[in-house]
Structure formats: C-alpha cells, structure tokens
Amino acid sequence: MSQTEKLSAARAYIAERGIQPFGWMKEQRGMLENPRYSLDDPGVMDALWYDAGTLPPVRPQRAIQTSAVFACVRxxxxxxxxxxxxxxxxxxxxxxxxxxNHPLYSVLHDEPNSYQSAFQFFQASMSQLALWGNFYAEIQRDSTTGQVIGIYPLPAWEVQPSLIRTGNTIRKVYNVIGEVLEDADVLHIPALGWDGVKGISPIALHRATITMSLNAEEFGANFFKNGTRLSGVLQHPGKISAEASQRLRESWQQSYAGKANSGKVALLEEGMSFNALSMPLADAQFIEQRKFQIDDIARIFRIPPHMVGSMSSSTNNNIEQQALEFVKHTMLPWIKRWEQEINRKLIPATQRRKYFAKFDVDDLLRGDFASRVQGYASARQWGWMSANDVREKEDMNMIEGGDVYLSPSNMMPADALDKQEDAINNEPPEPAEPQDPAAGAENE
Incomplete structure (x- = not known):
C-alpha cells in the first residue's frame, strides 16, 4: 500500500469513527483499533494526531484569561x-x-470591509492567529470587474480546510458551517503547522503550560480569598459527633474566613484550640513559579519577557537589542505570511509582476531621537538622503530646495579618478619662461 493510499485510508477511518483530529475531541472507547490497519503505521499516525495526554483541552477563550497569554496576544x-x-x-x-489610485489600496490601507477599519481588521485577525493558529477571511469581488472590494473575517473555529483530489489536480477548499468555499475566495493565514493545510493552535500544543498558569492564578485567588490562610485545625479535647463537627466548621467558616473577617478575634469554647496550617507564599515559591510561567508563555509566542512585564533578564543595555530581535524574529515571519498571501489571493496573476503589497515596518525600527539625528546626518553627508527625505521620515512638511542631494567634496566615482590621473600624466609640459636680455647683460 502506497503512502497516499495509507493516508486516504486513515482519513476514511477517522471520518467513519467520527474522530476529530488534533485533539479537540477524543473518541471514548476501550481500544482504538481497526482490524485492517495498524495504528503503528506511520501513514495512519500522520493523519491522526493521537494525543495520549490526560489534561483536558484548554479553549482559547479560557487561555486568554491568563494575564501572560493576554499580554502576548495583545x-x-x-x-x-x-x-x-x-x-x-x-x-x-x-x-x-x-x-x-488602485482600488485595492484602500481595502488594505483604510477599510477592508464595511464594518472594520484596517487597524480593527488586522488586530482581530492576529488575535485569531495567536489563539487558534489560523485566520480566515472571505474575499468579495466585484461581479463585473473581478476586483477585490472587501475582506470579511470568518470565525476560525468554524472553518475546516481540506484538500480534494480531482484526477491529477489537487485543490484546497474550506468548509464553513456547511458551505464550501474555493481557495481563491478565502484569505487564509496559517501559523506554524506541519501538514501544509492549516496551522496548529499554540494553546492546544502547550495546554500543560497554560493549565499550570491558570491553576497558579486560581490558587492565588483562593489563597487570598480565604484570608491568606491555607487551612487550619480546630482541636477539641473530647470527642464530638459528625453533626456537631459539621456545624462547628460552618460556624467557624462564616465567622472568621474571608478577607471581610480578617483580623477578628476568635472565641473558643469547651477547651478548644486552633492550630494554623498556613504556608507563607514565599516558602511555597509561589512568586517564583508565577514569574517562570510568565517567561514560559512569552517563550511560546516568542515575545521578549520585558514586553510582558518580566524584567528579570533585561537591562538597559540589552532592551533595545531585544526590541530589534522582536521585529526580526517575531514580527517578520508573521508579516511575510501576510504579504505573500495578500499578493497571491488579492492581486490578479496578470498584475503580480507590476503590483505588490508590503507592510511598512519603519516605525518599529525607529530609535530614540538622538540616534535618528545621527543616522540622518550620516545619510545627508553621504548623499543618499535629502533634507525633504529626512523631513518625510519625521512627518514634517517639505521645504523649498530640500530635494538637493549633497556629495562630499573629496569623493568621486572611481572611473572619474582614473580619467583625472590619465589627464595629469598626458598633460604636455609647461613652456619655459623667456629670459630677460637685460638681466643677462648685468651678469656679464
């Protein structure tokens, strides 16, 4: 059986059993087995991502309630x-x-659709990408000219892309709540993935890390909710019944538990004593664990820790370098995904050699004012920026005569230098000055 046949059989097996790939839902049964195909077959495992983990899935809506995840996505x-x-x-x-002047310019730069500005569109799309691992948008075109007139986001959790083979042709389609859309009609930006069809949600992949952070936040909230006491023991010198024990516990909880009752003086009767079993948060390394979780989640999204408020490994000397690394290693891959998909789907094939879309990242690379002035001065001195070029970068109006490019007086093209040397070498000697006859007579 060829690899293609194995994959087709695996997909048929998944559909037949109603199993949802990628761990979103699992089939509950004693044994996952098909007598025709072994689950040890690599082809089957490529199509069915079997996750043997015991942790329940973490929904993106729940994960973003963690402060570190929210900060990274934002x-x-x-x-x-x-x-x-x-x-x-x-x-x-x-x-x-x-x-x-091109109709697509306003769609990309100003208003992608009838209810979103460009900022709102890209903000929402990137949020879906970071949480679900995919962003989908339906492309609307003018029925007469075929020109793109709108891009409307689709809920990532309602879209399922797939490949369909027709003879020797493979095409990609998208199932959106029962409606099938062709690849040319969907703008699809996938995150990291390994099948070339869709991206994988970082929340699903790193659910253990996200769950640990959620549990730590819940522990902290409950810790302070119970008056900064983890638990305690009421000790009675005698023996009491289960009913009396339950009434005593409820009475104590109502009178002394919670932040509203913090600081009250307890009244103990019948020789009872209270033994606190609290553990200081520092002893439990709660703060250290929370800091580690922030760095760990920042690592998932490739965000420099100082950008999410963790300054343990940042100094004034390396923050600027980390900011540049954020642009180069974090944002640039996302930007390339967007640019290539926009050029492939929104610009007709006949115009791609003439038109292209590109994000302007200059603002991300701007340094402080002193650094910019130094860079502009160097650019002006060496003649590759004019005064108006500099003013445009700083959002200032143009000035008259500001389009002149300077050139250092001691610089010239190499071929001009060769010509100058040749002219000097081939220059005829200057004629000798005539002697004064009177001066010769005086010498005699």
Missing part, C-alpha cells in the same frame, strides 16, 4: 495593526511608487 495583534499595509507599483527594475 502585543502581536496591536503591533501588526499599527503597521500600515501599502500597495506598490513597479516603475522599473529598481523604482517603485505607492499605487494609492
């Missing part, structure tokens, strides 16, 4: 949303201009 979403997406037109092999 950073990714708002960072992408602040980057303007421009459509450019190639003038020649080296020069490009903004194609702000």
């Amino acid at each position: 950073i990714l979403a708002e960072t992408l949303a602040t980057l303007p997406c421009h459509l450019y037109r190639k003038v020649n092999d080296r020069d490009v201009l903004r194609a702000d």
Whole structure:
C-alpha cells in the first residue's frame, strides 16, 4: 500500500469513527483499533494526531484569561495593526511608487470591509492567529470587474480546510458551517503547522503550560480569598459527633474566613484550640513559579519577557537589542505570511509582476531621537538622503530646495579618478619662461 493510499485510508477511518483530529475531541472507547490497519503505521499516525495526554483541552477563550497569554496576544495583534499595509507599483527594475489610485489600496490601507477599519481588521485577525493558529477571511469581488472590494473575517473555529483530489489536480477548499468555499475566495493565514493545510493552535500544543498558569492564578485567588490562610485545625479535647463537627466548621467558616473577617478575634469554647496550617507564599515559591510561567508563555509566542512585564533578564543595555530581535524574529515571519498571501489571493496573476503589497515596518525600527539625528546626518553627508527625505521620515512638511542631494567634496566615482590621473600624466609640459636680455647683460 502506497503512502497516499495509507493516508486516504486513515482519513476514511477517522471520518467513519467520527474522530476529530488534533485533539479537540477524543473518541471514548476501550481500544482504538481497526482490524485492517495498524495504528503503528506511520501513514495512519500522520493523519491522526493521537494525543495520549490526560489534561483536558484548554479553549482559547479560557487561555486568554491568563494575564501572560493576554499580554502576548495583545502585543502581536496591536503591533501588526499599527503597521500600515501599502500597495506598490513597479516603475522599473529598481523604482517603485505607492499605487494609492488602485482600488485595492484602500481595502488594505483604510477599510477592508464595511464594518472594520484596517487597524480593527488586522488586530482581530492576529488575535485569531495567536489563539487558534489560523485566520480566515472571505474575499468579495466585484461581479463585473473581478476586483477585490472587501475582506470579511470568518470565525476560525468554524472553518475546516481540506484538500480534494480531482484526477491529477489537487485543490484546497474550506468548509464553513456547511458551505464550501474555493481557495481563491478565502484569505487564509496559517501559523506554524506541519501538514501544509492549516496551522496548529499554540494553546492546544502547550495546554500543560497554560493549565499550570491558570491553576497558579486560581490558587492565588483562593489563597487570598480565604484570608491568606491555607487551612487550619480546630482541636477539641473530647470527642464530638459528625453533626456537631459539621456545624462547628460552618460556624467557624462564616465567622472568621474571608478577607471581610480578617483580623477578628476568635472565641473558643469547651477547651478548644486552633492550630494554623498556613504556608507563607514565599516558602511555597509561589512568586517564583508565577514569574517562570510568565517567561514560559512569552517563550511560546516568542515575545521578549520585558514586553510582558518580566524584567528579570533585561537591562538597559540589552532592551533595545531585544526590541530589534522582536521585529526580526517575531514580527517578520508573521508579516511575510501576510504579504505573500495578500499578493497571491488579492492581486490578479496578470498584475503580480507590476503590483505588490508590503507592510511598512519603519516605525518599529525607529530609535530614540538622538540616534535618528545621527543616522540622518550620516545619510545627508553621504548623499543618499535629502533634507525633504529626512523631513518625510519625521512627518514634517517639505521645504523649498530640500530635494538637493549633497556629495562630499573629496569623493568621486572611481572611473572619474582614473580619467583625472590619465589627464595629469598626458598633460604636455609647461613652456619655459623667456629670459630677460637685460638681466643677462648685468651678469656679464
């Protein structure tokens, strides 16, 4: 049996048994077995991601209630949303201009659909990407010209992409609540994945880490809710019945538990004594555990820890470098995903050699004012920026005569230097000055 046949059989097996891939739902049965195919077969395991973990799935809506997850998702979403997406037109092999007259420009830069601005669209889309691992949007085109007139987000949890083979052709389709959309009609941005069809949710992959953080937050909330006492023992010198014990426990809980009753003086009767079994949070390493969880979740989303409030490994000397690494290693891969999918789906094939979409990341790379001034001065000195180029970068109006490019007086093209040396070497000698006859007579 070929690998393709094995995969087809595995998919048929999954559909036949009603098993949902990727661990969102599991079939509850004593043994997962098909007499025709062994689950040890690599082809079957490639199609069926069997997760033997015992932890229950963590829904993205629950995971984002963790402060670290919320901070990471917010950073990714708002960072992408602040980057303007421009459509450019190639003038020649080296020069490009903004194609702000093209109908697609306003869709990407201003208003992707009838109810969202560009910021709202990219913020929501990046949030879905970070939580569900995929973002889908339906592309609407003008019925006459075929030009893109809108991009409408689809709920990632309601879309299931799949591949369909027709003869020697494989095409991708999307099942959206019973409706099938073709690949050309869906803008799909996948996160990290291994099947080339869809991305994997980081929440699903790292549910143990997310669960640990959720449990730590719940523990802390319950700890302080119970008056910073984990538990205690009421000791009676005699023996009491179960009913009396229950009444005593309820009475004690009502009178002395909780932050509202903190600091009250307890009244003990019948020779009873109270033995506290509290453990200070520092002894339980609760604070250290919470800090580690923040760094661990930041690592999942590839966010520098200082951006989510963890300064344990950051200093004033390396924060700027970490910010540059965030742009290069975190945002750039996401930006490339967006740019390539926009160019592939929203720009017709006949126009792709002339038009392309690109996010402007200059604002992310801007340094402090002193660093920018130093860079501008160098650019002006060496002649590759004019005064108006600098003013445009700083959002200032143009000035008259500001388009002049300077050049250092001691710099010239190499071929011009060779020509100058040749001219000097081939220059005829200067004629000798004529002697004064009177001066010669005086010498005699």
